[in-house]
Amino acid sequence: MIVLDRVTRVFNSRDGDQIVALRDVSLEIAANEFVTLVGPSGCGKSTLLRIVAGLALPTTGEAAIAGAPIREPRPETGIVFQAPTLLPWASVLDNVLFPLRMMHRMDSGSADKATALLKLVGLAGFEKKSPRELSGGMQQRVAICRALVHEPDILLMDEPFGALDALTREEMTLELLRIWSERPKTVLFVTHSITEAVMLADRVVVMSPRPGRVAEIVDVGAPRPRSFDNEADPAFHEATQRIRQLIFGQKHASSSRASS
Ligand SMILES: Nc1ncnc2c1ncn2[C@@H]1O[C@H](COP(=O)(O)OP(=O)(O)O)[C@@H](O)[C@H]1O
Numbered sequence: 001m002i003v004l005d006r007v008t009r010v011f012n013s014r015d016g017d018q019i020v021a022l023r024d025v026s027l028e029i030a031a032n033e034f035v036t037l038v039g040p041s042g043c044g045k046s047t048l049l050r051i052v053a054g055l056a057l058p059t060t061g062e063a064a065i066a067g068a069p070i071r072e073p074r075p076e077t078g079i080v081f082q083a084p085t086l087l088p089w090a091s092v093l094d095n096v097l098f099p100l101r102m103m104h105r106m107d108s109g110s111a112d113k114a115t116a117l118l119k120l121v122g123l124a125g126f127e128k129k130s131p132r133e134l135s136g137g138m139q140q141r142v143a144i145c146r147a148l149v150h151e152p153d154i155l156l157m158d159e160p161f162g163a164l165d166a167l168t169r170e171e172m173t174l175e176l177l178r179i180w181s182e183r184p185k186t187v188l189f190v191t192h193s194i195t196e197a198v199m200l201a202d203r204v205v206v207m208s209p210r211p212g213r214v215a216e217i218v219d220v221g222a223p224r225p226r227s228f229d230n231e232a233d234p235a236f237h238e239a240t241q242r243i244r245q246l247i248f249g250q251k252h253a254s255s256s257r258a259s260s
């Protein structure tokens with residue numbers, strides 16, 4: 001479904017230096033696969049996501065969806081950015097409906113559908129509010145509804161739960177898994193949390209520090225459906241330990257299990 005072939009992305013910094021954000025990243029993501037992306041800050045995770053979203057182009061190499069090079073954003077892709085990006089003048093409901101309006105796909109059931117999504121993320125009754133009246137975490141949940149409303153075949157999420165408190169974050173993780181199992185789609189999900197990465201993914205792509213490369217792709221063998229009770233599951237433990245080793249090095253791995 002998504003194929004990156006030796007994607008390199010170079011930025012020119014303000015003082016004239018060249019920043020290699022991604023170097024020779026090759027990755028294939030199958031249709032309806034759930035892939036998470038972890039790695040240190042600045043290793044190019046957001047850049048990689050923006051390339052798949054059609055919001056940035058590779059400097060060299062090729063990124064394609066279903067065999068077609070990605071040159072611009074495609075309407076069938078849903079995106080959740082790191083910070084919520086709602087239209088401040090539109091109501092919560094109209095923000096969720098925005099992709100359907102853009103795609104001229106509004107119909108008599110659209111408002112009900114958006115309302116149902118808002119209910120799903122705990123925002124029933126907030127339809128007429130302005131984004132200004134919502135906390136950051138609530139705004140992010142609206143942005144997640146907006147990314148889902150047109151039932152995208154590809155869902156790209158850049159640390160979408162970063163602004164949420166720990167409890168809401170676990171709830172949203174499980175909710176996302178439920179949505180994905182009911183309506184399968186190809187998901188590429190960036191996170192800082194190793195636990196979250198393992199809980200969600202079929203495969204975890206671990207990136208190395210800048211210039212960002214794929215250090216290793218870790219298969220998560222744990223069965224589905226999953227819950228946070230499964231964290232003691234050997235397959236979970238094994239995947240988590242391997243990712244820790246890759247990110248922190250061997251010694252640190254065994255001593256830092258508690259801090260995900
Ligand atoms: N538009 C840009 N102009 C210049 N440098 C950028 C730009 N976008 C990202 N970078 C640089 O590329 C590197 C990777 O950034 P990013 O993809 O945001 O990393 P991550 O999401 O993993 O933290 C960083 O060093 C960042 O400063």
Ligand SMILES: [Mg+2]
Pocket residue numbers: 045046047082158
């Ligand atoms: Mg980022």
